[in-house]
Amino acid sequence: MKMDYITYSERLDYLLDLIKNEKLSSPREVADKFDCSEKTVRNMINCLREKGFEIYYCKRNKKYYLKN
Numbered sequence: 001m002k003m004d005y006i007t008y009s010e011r012l013d014y015l016l017d018l019i020k021n022e023k024l025s026s027p028r029e030v031a032d033k034f035d036c037s038e039k040t041v042r043n044m045i046n047c048l049r050e051k052g053f054e055i056y057y058c059k060r061n062k063k064y065y066l067k068n
Contacts, residue, residue, distance in 0.1 A: 003036075008044075015044055016066075019055055024064045 003011070011034055018024040027041035034041070045064070049055050054067035 012044055012048060015041070016048055016053065019045075019048075019053075019064045019066050022063050022065050025062050 015024070015030060018030070024030065027038040027045070030041045031038045045055055055064055056067060057064050
């Protein structure tokens, strides 16, 4: 099932909030919450990167973070 634009935008905002607060450790946890695939979540993270957000993943801490 494809998400509509408003739902997608709201989820991008939520995902960005999680990343800003360093509370996103795995695409799987968000995929479960959004009822979508991990690939969709990774695509959403890439979409945020394309919008200019510098999002990185720290293997040591196992969390996504936003570079300021």
